[in-house]
Amino acid sequence: LYRYVVLQSCNFAFVVIIQSALSEPCVPRDYGHESFVCVCNATYCDTLLTNRPVPLNSVSVYTTSKSKSRFDFSLEQLQKAQGFSTVQPTITVTDEKVFQTIKGFGGAATDAATINIKSLSSKTQDQLIASYFGPLGIEYNIIRVPIASCDYSTREYTYLDTPNDFNLSTFALAKEDINYKIPILKSAFAMSKNNLSLYGSPWTAPAWLKTSDNEIGRGWLQGQAGDKYHKTWAEYFTRFLDEYKKHGIEFWGLTVQNEPSNGLLVKSSWQSTGFTAEMQRDFVKMDLGPALRKHGYGNIKLMILDDQRLFLPAFPEVVLADKEAAQYVSGIGVHWYWDWLIGPDVLDDTHNKFPDTFILGTEACNKDSPQPDLGKWDTGVKYSNSILDNLNNWAVGWVDWNMCLDLQGGPNWANNFDDSPVIANATADEFYKQPMFYHLGHFSKFLVEGSVRIHSTGTDLPSDIKYVAAKTPSGSFVLVVLNTSADDVPITVVANESMFNVTSPADSIQTFTWSKYQ
Numbered sequence: 001l002y003r004y005v006v007l008q009s010c011n012f013a014f015v016v017i018i019q020s021a022l023s024e025p026c027v028p029r030d031y032g033h034e035s036f037v038c039v040c041n042a043t044y045c046d047t048l049l050t051n052r053p054v055p056l057n058s059v060s061v062y063t064t065s066k067s068k069s070r071f072d073f074s075l076e077q078l079q080k081a082q083g084f085s086t087v088q089p090t091i092t093v094t095d096e097k098v099f100q101t102i103k104g105f106g107g108a109a110t111d112a113a114t115i116n117i118k119s120l121s122s123k124t125q126d127q128l129i130a131s132y133f134g135p136l137g138i139e140y141n142i143i144r145v146p147i148a149s150c151d152y153s154t155r156e157y158t159y160l161d162t163p164n165d166f167n168l169s170t171f172a173l174a175k176e177d178i179n180y181k182i183p184i185l186k187s188a189f190a191m192s193k194n195n196l197s198l199y200g201s202p203w204t205a206p207a208w209l210k211t212s213d214n215e216i217g218r219g220w221l222q223g224q225a226g227d228k229y230h231k232t233w234a235e236y237f238t239r240f241l242d243e244y245k246k247h248g249i250e251f252w253g254l255t256v257q258n259e260p261s262n263g264l265l266v267k268s269s270w271q272s273t274g275f276t277a278e279m280q281r282d283f284v285k286m287d288l289g290p291a292l293r294k295h296g297y298g299n300i301k302l303m304i305l306d307d308q309r310l311f312l313p314a315f316p317e318v319v320l321a322d323k324e325a326a327q328y329v330s331g332i333g334v335h336w337y338w339d340w341l342i343g344p345d346v347l348d349d350t351h352n353k354f355p356d357t358f359i360l361g362t363e364a365c366n367k368d369s370p371q372p373d374l375g376k377w378d379t380g381v382k383y384s385n386s387i388l389d390n391l392n393n394w395a396v397g398w399v400d401w402n403m404c405l406d407l408q409g410g411p412n413w414a415n416n417f418d419d420s421p422v423i424a425n426a427t428a429d430e431f432y433k434q435p436m437f438y439h440l441g442h443f444s445k446f447l448v449e450g451s452v453r454i455h456s457t458g459t460d461l462p463s464d465i466k467y468v469a470a471k472t473p474s475g476s477f478v479l480v481v482l483n484t485s486a487d488d489v490p491i492t493v494v495a496n497e498s499m500f501n502v503t504s505p506a507d508s509i510q511t512f513t514w515s516k517y518q
């Protein structure tokens, strides 16, 4: 396709020939929640095109706003910044000072998410998977995969439900893996041009390995680290990796346990296995770490915690103080659910204490209403607000929970319904891309793996402007700006020797990308 586009900005005008697939606009639908969803079906879905030629010394601007835009593209002129003075709010960016290297962004391939995707026709499924993973989508590069069932399943199961099978002779993947998760993962691999990084997380050990003899409620592994209960549970992880490998799917990482505080401090209403930090330290040191090495998975990125940041820095302090345990640990996973209890500074503290151990946001979801709020803007703002806080405090990425839910926010056997960036309507064979999807995409598409966060600082900015700056492996600058106010805000961006002026529209998120001034 060829399209001639005339772009005009302030004092310059030029013609660009876009010689690639065109960007398809959002088909909006208003469900009365203040903003709108974009409707996709078997034959139509909006896209995000970033691979387009732009003139020298221009800034690409992508805008999503509450009132009208979804990844709308425009250009601004990059100027030489010498000898100017500005009275308006300013963001100054410099790559003199660099911070963490970005790992990436993603979501979870739960039983529920993959059942919902598979509830659509194969063409509509492809549109959905392309929206997340394709070159014209938001290009997630991380997928979390629950190891057996969780609340977002239609039933309780593990891969080893035969009591006392300590040698794992009856270990088998479930029909959910074979029929739903693995086919969807394979489609994602086929559509992505990135190296997708998968990490597995278990919710419950088989009931017979636990003190409670139950997959839910309060309970943890029987006995002590190093015994047959712990060894069997460690072998279970390696068998899971082996079985997925037989299907051609390899994993980048694992978390030791989803929300180890669940089932320990509280009586959990869904699958869980409690661990104190001491229990997790000993299990990693004596069982899981050695089992992974023994079976050829020594390179797996093992993440501890995978729970609320309230437990920082105490939990990693216990685990990582032990050199033998620490040698197996690469990262710390954090969830966002009790963030209101404690600020993002604990991420900073944790990073300063353990600079070689990465911090990754491993789960987040909105649960504001009994069922999904189609088109609600604020749920998207919560996502970008959290992503900005995490990135500005050393997190290397942020991973959402269910990639797709149904109109009820399920299925969830424990009735623990949530919202999701993509909601499937199987009856209509269509799906709805929520504001959350676009907020996430403003990061996932642009802060590609290997980007580094760079220094940025604001002058005279209203407090409801938040931002993060980064430099990609190819040397482009990226700035993401969230405006949560009800007014348009003019901003001057100064980047080393260059600058540009933009307007941050009321209630919007924007991504700016540009190259060094020439």
Ligand SMILES: *[C@@H]1O[C@H](CO)[C@@H](O)[C@H](O)[C@H]1NC(C)=O
Residues within 6 Å of the ligand: 027, 040, 041, 042, 043, 044
């Ligand atoms: C799919 O969406 C497009 C764009 O909104 C619309 O023109 C088309 O009729 C839809 N197809 C079906 C089967 O609803």
Ligand SMILES: *[C@@H]1O[C@H](CO)[C@@H](O)[C@H](O)[C@H]1NC(C)=O
Residues within 6 Å of the ligand: 010, 077, 079, 084, 085, 086, 087, 088, 492, 500, 501
């Ligand atoms: C941006 O605004 C400043 C004043 O705030 C002005 O000096 C500069 O020329 C403007 N740049 C462009 C590209 O309009």
Ligand SMILES: *[C@@H]1O[C@H](CO)[C@@H](O)[C@H](O)[C@H]1NC(C)=O
Residues within 6 Å of the ligand: 167, 168, 169
């Ligand atoms: C595993 O245990 C089962 C039942 O206890 C037994 O029949 C089988 O021989 C064992 N397999 C191995 C490899 O030890």
Ligand SMILES: *[C@@H]1O[C@H](CO)[C@@H](O)[C@H](O)[C@H]1NC(C)=O
Residues within 6 Å of the ligand: 193, 194, 195
């Ligand atoms: C994927 O990984 C391979 C091998 O590590 C590397 O050569 C390639 O550049 C990576 N591709 C992307 C898109 O990062």
Ligand SMILES: *[C@@H]1O[C@H](CO)[C@@H](O)[C@H](O)[C@H]1NC(C)=O
Residues within 6 Å of the ligand: 407, 425, 427, 428
């Ligand atoms: C889902 O699709 C059905 C069938 O087209 C329709 O009646 C229903 O209103 C849709 N639900 C939503 C929330 O759009």
Ligand SMILES: *[C@@H]1O[C@H](CO)[C@@H](O)[C@H](O)[C@H]1NC(C)=O
Residues within 6 Å of the ligand: 094, 095, 096, 496, 497, 516
């Ligand atoms: C920005 O300025 C710093 C300090 O002068 C320099 O080290 C750096 O290379 C510059 N970056 C770019 C992209 O020009």
Ligand SMILES: CC(=O)N[C@H]1CO[C@H](CO)[C@@H](O)[C@@H]1O
Residues within 6 Å of the ligand: 462, 463, 464, 465, 466, 482, 483, 484, 485, 486, 487, 488, 489, 506, 507
């Ligand atoms: C959300 C947000 O940052 N809103 C700000 C946008 O800009 C206006 C005008 O400066 C501010 O008043 C808002 O607080």
